Amino acid sequence: MTTQQTQQSFSVEDVSKHNSEESLWIIVDNNVYDLSSFQNEHPGGKKILKRVAGKDASKMFWKYHSAGILKKYSPKLQIGSIGSAASAPSKAESAPAVQEKKAPVPVVVSTEPKEPFEPFGDIIPFGDPAWYQGYATSYYNESHVALRNEVREWVDSALEPNAGEWDEKKEVPAEIYREMGRRGYLAGALGVHYPTEYTDIRPACVAPEQWDHFHEFILTDEIARAGSGGLVWNLLGGYGIGAPPVIKFATPQVKKRVLPGLLSGDKRICLCITEPDAGSDVANLTTSAAKTEDGKHYIVNGEKKWITNGIWADYFTVAVRTGKEGMNGISLLLIEKTMPGVNVRRMDCSGMWSSGTTYVTFEDVKVPVENLLGKENQGFKVVMTNFNHERLGIIIQANRFSRVCYEESMKYAHKRKTFGKRLVDHPVIRTKLANMAIRIEATHNWLENMIFQTNSMNEQEAMLRLGGAIAGLKAQSTQTFEYCAREAAQIFGGLSYSRGGQGGKIERLYREVRAYAIPGGSEEIMLDLSIRQSLRVHQVLGAKL
Numbered sequence: 001m002t003t004q005q006t007q008q009s010f011s012v013e014d015v016s017k018h019n020s021e022e023s024l025w026i027i028v029d030n031n032v033y034d035l036s037s038f039q040n041e042h043p044g045g046k047k048i049l050k051r052v053a054g055k056d057a058s059k060m061f062w063k064y065h066s067a068g069i070l071k072k073y074s075p076k077l078q079i080g081s082i083g084s085a086a087s088a089p090s091k092a093e094s095a096p097a098v099q100e101k102k103a104p105v106p107v108v109v110s111t112e113p114k115e116p117f118e119p120f121g122d123i124i125p126f127g128d129p130a131w132y133q134g135y136a137t138s139y140y141n142e143s144h145v146a147l148r149n150e151v152r153e154w155v156d157s158a159l160e161p162n163a164g165e166w167d168e169k170k171e172v173p174a175e176i177y178r179e180m181g182r183r184g185y186l187a188g189a190l191g192v193h194y195p196t197e198y199t200d201i202r203p204a205c206v207a208p209e210q211w212d213h214f215h216e217f218i219l220t221d222e223i224a225r226a227g228s229g230g231l232v233w234n235l236l237g238g239y240g241i242g243a244p245p246v247i248k249f250a251t252p253q254v255k256k257r258v259l260p261g262l263l264s265g266d267k268r269i270c271l272c273i274t275e276p277d278a279g280s281d282v283a284n285l286t287t288s289a290a291k292t293e294d295g296k297h298y299i300v301n302g303e304k305k306w307i308t309n310g311i312w313a314d315y316f317t318v319a320v321r322t323g324k325e326g327m328n329g330i331s332l333l334l335i336e337k338t339m340p341g342v343n344v345r346r347m348d349c350s351g352m353w354s355s356g357t358t359y360v361t362f363e364d365v366k367v368p369v370e371n372l373l374g375k376e377n378q379g380f381k382v383v384m385t386n387f388n389h390e391r392l393g394i395i396i397q398a399n400r401f402s403r404v405c406y407e408e409s410m411k412y413a414h415k416r417k418t419f420g421k422r423l424v425d426h427p428v429i430r431t432k433l434a435n436m437a438i439r440i441e442a443t444h445n446w447l448e449n450m451i452f453q454t455n456s457m458n459e460q461e462a463m464l465r466l467g468g469a470i471a472g473l474k475a476q477s478t479q480t481f482e483y484c485a486r487e488a489a490q491i492f493g494g495l496s497y498s499r500g501g502q503g504g505k506i507e508r509l510y511r512e513v514r515a516y517a518i519p520g521g522s523e524e525i526m527l528d529l530s531i532r533q534s535l536r537v538h539q540v541l542g543a544k545l
């Protein structure tokens, strides 16, 4: 279908003539769709379309579908609009679809107190963070607003409508990952300053020197809005935890060789810590790295399990044992796919299908000593410095997924009727929505505080002082996610039990809860650490105990 045809204008009478199997047109929200060829492949059946052939089918359409369907199928099926070409936009169109190519204009930020920003998004109460909905904020400035708008436009048009299909295929087109690089999103997702020294790519709407942890928060949060953990981990999972040790601890030569390709999205990386027998218990890992007699290489042997993005990775940031037992014998090595002895196989998991969960084996892999990240036997420290960034990423995603569960439930509760009333008119359903919202907002507000603290401290200080609170917040966010996925599933009923369709996001997210509650420190470990670590810090600060 050409764009010109899409602009064609028809009258209701024109459409009414196309009311048969041979020529089957319908109207949805003032737009005209030719379903003549599509009717045979319509997952909801052919007959149901015949009943609305030649008619305005908006009401029936919105009863059975969510907005993503139109975004996905319009380019193929829409042939025009009713009346003038500039008719009222549909629900799906109201989100801008195509990003205009404009020259990047960095936003210059003033430090004056601000009025609330223009309301943004669907304005469903608690469906987005408060600062999106016209409430005042002291955390965000115009550059955050600009980035939020830019990412949402991309996610709405290019990611969300395809997330379900990609998850089923267990693969996201490589072009999407490269686009993450081209837009400067990968360079901005390292938990450090925007690394202008290793890439010429610049974000379109944020001056690199102004890029902060809130920008990374917004980026991750908006991508998570597509409602697929598999997708977020495909785009940010391996990279967000595998690349920071390289930029912080690799030698200058290795950084110069490796980082440009990683930041542009041409090369991929993953983090290999977990083993078949060592998960949250990092200090007990057994993958060995023995130095050769000439001291120029390590010979690496061992297995790593549940490695996100491993099947596509060019680089592996690997925790190995170079010394004695326990945490003081661990080092981090950058292993490369081109090194003989590196093997990967995809693992079958209950969720996160498009994230490429991998089993990695290292058999006598010869790694030059220059690929050591940090100092020998001090890798545990490198792993620890990674944790705040990794956990904040998990918290951001888990809480947006909770919001997606809530937002989808709220929308569905406004259209589904039972016992003669909309779901939202039943107090029991409103109680479910309220219990979801209060948890999401509490988590989000604590999260914003943690991001603000992270912005205000150097990394060493943040690791020590925020480690406990961030661990506690991780547990809170995954408990909230589990709660919201369950409640949303109950609200959607059978639709959340079958794959795809209106309940598709809920069904998928429900299967993804464990991927958030277990890795990056299980809930049990996080809760315990939140108290232990905070006590340690506050004893130094003079807690009166």
Ligand code: HEM
Binding pocket: 026, 028, 033, 035, 042, 043, 044, 045, 048, 049, 052, 057, 060, 061, 064, 065, 066, 069, 070, 073, 077, 500, 501, 502
């Ligand atoms: C532009 C026109 C349409 C497109 C592109 C379309 C596409 C789809 C798709 C992709 C599904 C699979 C479920 C999902 O992913 O949501 C579906 C299901 C369905 N569609 Fe349509 N559809 C269209 C129009 C209609 C109309 C006009 C009706 C009703 C008169 C209808 C009734 C249904 C029903 C009953 C289902 C099954 C829902 C379920 O499994 O719960 N569709 N449609």
